[in-house]
Amino acid sequence: MSNQLKSETSPYLLQHAENPVNWYPWCEEAFDKAKTENKPIFLSIGYSTCHWCHVMAHESFEDNKTAEILNKYFISIKVDREERPDIDNVYMSVCQAFTGSGGWPMSIFMSWDKKPFFAGTYFPPQSRYGMPSFSELLNTIANQWYSNQKDLLESAEKIIKHLINTQSDEKTQTNSDLIQRAVQIFEHTFDSTHGGFGDAPKFPTPHNLLFLMLYAKQNNKSDALKMAEKTLLQMRKGGIFDHIGYGFSRYSTDKYYLAPHFEKMLYDNALLIMAYSSLYSITNNNIYLDTAEKTAEYILNEMTSEDGGFYSAQDADSEGIEGKYYTFSLKEIINILGEEKGKEFAEVFDITENGNFESMNIPNLLKSSDLKTDFQEETKKLYNYRKNRFMLHLDDKILLSWNSMMIAALSMLYRVTRNKKYLNAAQKSQKFIEMNLSDGVRLYTSFRDGKCSKHAFLDDYAFYVTALTELYDTTLDKDYLEKAEKFCKETVRIFMDDRDGGFYLCESNSSELFINPKETYDGAIPSGNSVMTYNLVRLHQLTEKEEYKKLLEKQITFMSAKSYEYPSGNSMFLIALLMQEAFIPHITIALKEHADLNQIREKLPFMANVLVVTDSIEYPLLNNQTTFYVCKNHNCLPPTNAI
Numbered sequence: 160m161s162n163q164l165k166s167e168t169s170p171y172l173l174q175h176a177e178n179p180v181n182w183y184p185w186c187e188e189a190f191d192k193a194k195t196e197n198k199p200i201f202l203s204i205g206y207s208t209c210h211w212c213h214v215m216a217h218e219s220f221e222d223n224k225t226a227e228i229l230n231k232y233f234i235s236i237k238v239d240r241e242e243r244p245d246i247d248n249v250y251m252s253v254c255q256a257f258t259g260s261g262g263w264p265m266s267i268f269m270s271w272d273k274k275p276f277f278a279g280t281y282f283p284p285q286s287r288y289g290m291p292s293f294s295e296l297l298n299t300i301a302n303q304w305y306s307n308q309k310d311l312l313e314s315a316e317k318i319i320k321h322l323i324n325t326q327s328d329e330k331t332q333t334n335s336d337l338i339q340r341a342v343q344i345f346e347h348t349f350d351s352t353h354g355g356f357g358d359a360p361k362f363p364t365p366h367n368l369l370f371l372m373l374y375a376k377q378n379n380k381s382d383a384l385k386m387a388e389k390t391l392l393q394m395r396k397g398g399i400f401d402h403i404g405y406g407f408s409r410y411s412t413d414k415y416y417l418a419p420h421f422e423k424m425l426y427d428n429a430l431l432i433m434a435y436s437s438l439y440s441i442t443n444n445n446i447y448l449d450t451a452e453k454t455a456e457y458i459l460n461e462m463t464s465e466d467g468g469f470y471s472a473q474d475a476d477s478e479g480i481e482g483k484y485y486t487f488s489l490k491e492i493i494n495i496l497g498e499e500k501g502k503e504f505a506e507v508f509d510i511t512e513n514g515n516f517e518s519m520n521i522p523n524l525l526k527s528s529d530l531k532t533d534f535q536e537e538t539k540k541l542y543n544y545r546k547n548r549f550m551l552h553l554d555d556k557i558l559l560s561w562n563s564m565m566i567a568a569l570s571m572l573y574r575v576t577r578n579k580k581y582l583n584a585a586q587k588s589q590k591f592i593e594m595n596l597s598d599g600v601r602l603y604t605s606f607r608d609g610k611c612s613k614h615a616f617l618d619d620y621a622f623y624v625t626a627l628t629e630l631y632d633t634t635l636d637k638d639y640l641e642k643a644e645k646f647c648k649e650t651v652r653i654f655m656d657d658r659d660g661g662f663y664l665c666e667s668n669s670s671e672l673f674i675n676p677k678e679t680y681d682g683a684i685p686s687g688n689s690v691m692t693y694n695l696v697r698l699h700q701l702t703e704k705e706e707y708k709k710l711l712e713k714q715i716t717f718m719s720a721k722s723y724e725y726p727s728g729n730s731m732f733l734i735a736l737l738m739q740e741a742f743i744p745h746i747t748i749a750l751k752e753h754a755d756l757n758q759i760r761e762k763l764p765f766m767a768n769v770l771v772v773t774d775s776i777e778y779p780l781l782n783n784q785t786t787f788y789v790c791k792n793h794n795c796l797p798p799t800n801a802i
Contacts, residue, residue, distance in 0.1 A: 163189075168607040169239040170554045171207035175216065179226035182237045185246060193234040193271035199304045199311075201233040201297075202267040204240050204247055207554040208422040208472040210481050211281050212264045217479075218284040219293045225284075228294055232301035240265075241471060241558060242605050244616055245665045249672045252322055254278040268300050273672060274315035319673050326674060337719060338733055341726040342374060342383060349386050353414050354393030360420070362410040363394065365430035366685050370730040372437050373737050384441065391438055394431075395450045396530065398521035401485065402508060403541050406457030407431050408475075409683075417523055418516050421475035421482045425462060426684050428454050429564035436571045446530050451572055458565065459584060461553075467587030468557035468595070468606065469565045477549050484551055486519035487541070495544050496537050504537050556607040559596045559615070562588050563622035564684075570629040577761060582633060589630060592623065600649065617664050617678070617687035620650040624694045628701070635748075635756050635771050640701065647694055651710060654687075660717030662688050679721040680728050689731035692718055696735045700743065700768040711739070743768055744791040746802070749778040751785045759785065762802050 163183045164176040175182050183189035193200050203220075205212035219225045229235050240247035240263065247265070254261040257278040268277040277300060282293035291299070303311055345367065348356040355361040368387040375384035394400060397416030399408050406428050408419035435451035438444070462470045477484040489512050493501035508522040509515055515523070524530055569585040572578075593599075595606045602619050603611040627643035630636070654662040661677045663670070664687065678686040692714050699707035715736070722729040745768045748759065756771070763769060772778050780786050784800045 164237060168556070168610050169242055170556060171205060171239040172237050174207060175220060175237050178220045179223050180220050180235050181230050182235050185236055185238050185243060189234050189236050190271050190273070198232065198234050199300065200269050200271060201229060201235045202238065202250065202269060203235065204238045204250060204265040204267070205263045206240050208474040208552065209263045210420065210422065210475050213476055215264050215281050222284070225294050228297045232297065241556070242612060243614070244618065245670065245672065248664060248676050248678065249674055250275065250278070252676070253318060254280065256318055256321060270312060270315060274312065274319055276311040276315040322674055326676065337722055337726040338374065338736060341370070341730070341733055344727040345371060345386060346382070350414060351389070354390035354416065355414070359414045360410050360412050361414060361416065362683055363407060363427055363431055364683065365434035366681055366730045366734070367727070368434045369437060370734050372441060373734055376441060377737060377741055388438060388442070391434060391447065395446065396524040396527070398523040401457070402522040402524070403538055403545060404457060404461070405453040407454065415525060417525060418521060421485055423473045425469055425471055425561045426564055428458055429561065429568040432568035433571055436575050440575055448575065452576065455569060455572055455581060463584065464557065467584070467591040469562050469588060471554040471556050471558055471561060474552035477551055482516065484545065484548060486516060486521055488514070488519055495540055500537055504534055507532055507534070556605050558605050559592060559602055560618040560622040562592060563626035566626035567629040570633040574633055585630060589626065602646070617650070617654045617662050620646055620654065621687045621690040621694060624650065625690055628694065628697050632769070635760055635769060637771060644698060644702070647698055650691065660713050662691055679718060681731050685731035688718060689729060689735070692732050692735040693738065696739045700745070701770060742792045744789055747772060747778055747788040749775055749780050749786040749788065751780055751783070754785045
């Protein structure tokens with residue numbers, strides 16, 4: 160029997176459409192019903208490839224007895240965190256205030272007017288490890304609601320007041336030493352043996368590595384580069400990288416990068432393509448380019464729609480077991496590859512009788528000194544064998560912000576490879592966004608099954624501006640730059656806090672929650688405010704317009720204060736600061752009519768601010784040929800016909 164989720168398009172919501180729980184999507188009908196019937200709301204937030212979301216769904220939401228309690232005493236609402244980052248962000252703050260941590264599935268109990276009075280994450284079907292069973296918790300909260308509702312609502316008001324005061328406490332401290340302090344924090348937490356920072360679990364956070372690489376390059380600091388290189392090398396060697404089908408999993412559960420949490424997210428792979436492409440541009444080590452290209456190959460093979468949009472994620476679970484799709488026994492390897500090749504492959508990729516992960520094996524190169532393996536045919540056989548095992552769940556919704564990251568990544572990869580398939584894929588995705596996730600002025604968060612969402616958030620605009628700017632850097636097609644400027648101005652208009660600085664997550668006049676967050680901390684994905692700082696730097700460098708300079712100064716003041724206490728948590732903002740301070744050459748190209756712009760672009764540096772002009776009095780042609788006006792290190796060189 161279907162519930163109220165049956166008409167939704169989100170794969171996560173549809174996974175719960177046949178639950179015995181009478182789920183509602185986030186809608187006024189659900190809140191009105193809770194008010195009319197005087198019931199508390201149980202809000203469950205997750206995403207379709209979340210392992211523990213699957214576990215709790217199977218244990219509790221598919222259980223008739225648990226569903227009976229929920230249906231009798233609560234109004235239950237399901238939210239896909241990827242479609243509604245505003246709801247996820249606000250109630251994650253609530254969860255962290257209650258428990259000191261957060262995660263998914265997120266479990267929130269609140270009143271009909273969206274005010275939370277209890278929060279947690281996963282709850283087991285039977286009490287264990289000091290946690291109550293989910294059904295016990297439901298009965299306790301129901302009893303409290305009907306016998307002590309006033310106290311619950313008062314506690315909700317206190318939590319809301321605390322969160323509002325936390326956001327409105329605008330710090331004014333600034334510190335010119337943010338970059339140096341961030342580097343010191345990374346040095347202090349760096350794992351010099353296994354790469355990465357801190358202990359397990361280890362998340363990729365490629366923006367941290369991009370910051371260290373840029374800092375190293377600009378300041379000639381080899382130690383910072385070594386931290387980034389060691390981490391990216393270990394990740395390529397480890398099981399977090401899929402050596403059979405390519406691409407990266409979400410994070411490593413151990414400090415070695417051996418055993419990952421096996422779900423694959425579009426955003427991780429986009430940011431890692433950027434990191435490996437950048438590292439290759441610095442070191443010229445082909446293993447980094449190979450990693451970037453193999454990751455892109457995975458995206459183009461398995462995560463791309465016919466229309467050019469990129470899907471969101473692939474699941475970690477298969478047949479109810481996390482990682483089963485990705486692991487092998489030694490016997491399987493030998494049966495598939497034959498005795499001789501099977502043993503050779505097993506020796507190189509750490510495949511043993513006893514296994515390296517729950518009696519099975521995750522192929523990896525952590526024990527190998529040479530990453531230049533010659534097992535192309537064998538890898539292909541294993542890939543085809545694995546594809547025929549069972550289907551992994553694919554979250555096939557197309558998210559604008561994550562697609563924008565991949566557009567930027569593939570643009571960067573094209574600039575170091577000159578392989579047109581990467582640029583073609585990036586441009587096709589941008590066209591998909593124009594056709595399906597924009598009306599020409601407004602943007603929309605997600606698209607699936609022929610329908611786009613009604614909402615858009617700061618990240619959608621911020622990352623899309625970045626994608627357009629990267630496409631301009633790659634093609635020098637001024638149409639991309641003009642669109643980047645248009646959507647940047649729209650971002651400022653609808654998200655910027657004119658009084659206190661920074662950008663709200665939701666439109667500044669239309670948030671339906673009790674708080675409209677200004678996200679500044681870079682988690683798995685850089686924050687919208689960090690990305691907007693970067694965008695303003697790039698647009699000011701490219702256009703030299705005064706309006707971007709003024710906006711940038713205000714944004715840097717806001718972000719400097721927010722980054723003061725823990726600057727290493729704001730790497731994307733620090734990248735923007737480095738870019739602003741960098742002596743990146745500014746090249747104005749006076750283009751002769753009918754000149755081949757693609758040929759010219761191939762000769763330009765990997766990092767440069769390039770503006771193309773035609774019929775310009777200010778930039779005349781030298782010798783009646785295409786002419787380059789180059790300025791760097793605060794000096795402008797004589798015009799030249801060669802770059």
